[in-house]
Structures are given as structure tokens and as C-alpha cells.
Amino acid sequence: MGRGLRRNQARAGTVARTRHRHRVVIGRRAQSEFRADVLYIARESTKGATTVLEAVNQSIQQLRLFPERGHVDPGAVAPAGSRARKLTAEGFVIRYLYPVKASAATSVALVLSVRRGERLPISDREFLLRYAQEQAGLR
Numbered sequence: 001m002g003r004g005l006r007r008n009q010a011r012a013g014t015v016a017r018t019r020h021r022h023r024v025v026i027g028r029r030a031q032s033e034f035r036a037d038v039l040y041i042a043r044e045s046t047k048g049a050t051t052v053l054e055a056v057n058q059s060i061q062q063l064r065l066f067p068e069r070g071h072v073d074p075g076a077v078a079p080a081g082s083r084a085r086k087l088t089a090e091g092f093v094i095r096y097l098y099p100v101k102a103s104a105a106t107s108v109a110l111v112l113s114v115r116r117g118e119r120l121p122i123s124d125r126e127f128l129l130r131y132a133q134e135q136a137g138l139r
Helices: 002-018 028-044 046-062 124-138
Strands: 023-026 083-089 092-101 107-116
Touching: 023 046, 028 046, 028 107, 028 124, 046 083, 046 092, 046 107, 092 124, 107 124
Parallel strands: 023 107
Antiparallel strands: 083 092, 092 107
């Protein structure tokens, strides 16, 4: 059992290293709302804030290898050619669009919202407004 496990781990590591990396862009509004939530948590527990910060950053960085990792958000409106997706980490909901065309040859995962799960999600109107604001900066 131990040998097979090591062999599978080595195989998985090889796949991860050779896999194409996608570009991930975190929107300015998503950054500021996440920063505010982490500072709020840090008032009570710096260790808790650090845990949240690391978990959310790790989830976002994993989008570089697996941009379709999050599940499709069926109720969200998305621009043509993109799908609204979301994933969670340490009680935070990360909402993003993928694929978003940055140029004719490249597409990115565009993170538009990172907020605590108990907060109401941003409206579809706000989601599309953030998309429009960030889309201009992708080119």
C-alpha cells in the first residue's frame, strides 16, 4: 500500500508541474472587501485572521492550475462566453468569472468578490458592474 501511494503522489506531482497555468486577476473591489473582513477578524484573533488569509489566498492561487475548480453559480448572471463560479474557503465565498477574454489568445479567471459567507452576496447588477470596471484593465 505504501509503495502505490508514493507512486501515485509522484504521478500527480508530474501532472501538476506540466499543467498549463492560467492567469488569475483579483479585482480591486474584491481585494478591498476581503482586506476589510480580515481586519475585522484580526481585532478578535490575529491567528484566526492569518488562517483565513492563508486559506483564501491558497484557494485563489489554485485557480491558476484549476480555473474551473469552483462550481457554476446557477443564479448569477455572467457575460457571454463566461460562467459565474464560486468556491468557499474558511467560511468565505469567492465569486469569480471564467473564462474572461483578456486578449484574443488569453483568458483569465477574474475574482470579483471575496466576502464572509454570512454576508449577503453582491447583487447581479454589482457583479456585472465590477466585471465592466475590471475588464477595461485586463487589456
